[in-house]
Amino acid sequence: MIVQLLTSFFASSAFGVLFNAPKKLLIHCGIAGMSGWAVYYLLTTMGIDSVPASLAASFLVAIISHFFAKRFRTPVIIFIVGGIIPLVPGGTAYDAMRKFVENDYNMAIQLSAKAFLISGAIVIGIVFSEVINQVIRKIIIERNKTYNSGQTN
């Protein structure tokens, strides 16, 4: 488990370098990626399917990224990119491609459907956290409004 955490941390920060993220934020990129992978790894070792596990992990990555983006006043993609890379179904897509090459179309279609579902789960995770982020922001704005109007009255 510790090995997994360390490797995912380094992999995500290294990705930050490849995408030229600001130097002081590289560690935070790593943290976002590490927490996402930790959730995914825990859930899959507990026997949960990789589709819901990817959903939970990408949701967490996006939440953490929004938090960092707010805190450092930077665009949120800086953190999300590094965070979702480990979740991309590279292995499944590779297996699917291999089966296609070996003319085993049944297996290949099955695997590509799986890869497609996992990518869909990542998308939904990001969308959900975005929606929640918007709702929270709206609530805070509304509250400030009522608070201020109460003060003036």
Place this chain on the structure above:
Amino acid sequence: MEDNQKSNLIKKMEVCLLAGEIMLKSGAETYRVEDTMDRMARALEIEQPQSFATPTAIIFSAHGETKTETRLIRIIHRTTDLEKKTETRLIRIINRTTDLEKIARVNHLSRSLSEKKITAEEVFHQLKELQKTDMFYPVWLQLFCAALSSGCFLIMFGGVWSDFIPAFLSGGIGFYIFLLMNRFVGIKFFSEFSASLSIGFCAYVFVKMGTGIDLDKIIIGSVMPLVPGLLITNAIRDLIAGHLVAGISKGAEAFFTAFAIGSGIACIVLIFF
């Protein structure tokens, strides 16, 4: 008087357009580009600013005292600029599409402008500087990071530690080929294809030599630095923001990249198995 006002307006528009251009070239989401341009325009007291950005162009219009002004900037950010090629270093041309640092800086400038901390003149000056500067990490560091992430992904996907060095090397070599091909050929599809081809070949050689054990895991790990993560993220975020044209075209680009990587590996599998 009228001419003066008009030239003033055009100057303000130039500032907004320059900011938008830098952001889009560095790989920002299109809705962020539009949002930043609108914010800057409002801070500069332009009346009724309207901006429209797609991955390949920006259109910006402003309502002046006399008549509405519209400007169009076309961005061909996937091809390399020949004129600049002679004076820039290898990295800059290649990674024109992903530069998160520049996006963050333009974002910061636009915030300061909205808060009236700096004047339009200063912003324009700083944007010009930003356009010229080269903030990429050195090539050796990029290569090292690509190699390191390949090795780490191998372990994350359940590989054994003895495969770490083969994945590290083939990931690094693959990324180097990607950079080289991008420089000399400049066609993204071809550079990704040849990078994954060389990764497959390296992994095969390592396994044949007996240094590597699990060929599949080594290939999957080494291919990861080429995965179009930024494109996927941007495509999703643009689609959520309602920018369907930009989202779909970026999604298509991501799919194309994935296809290039897959076909490169498929060639190796076809030849050697």
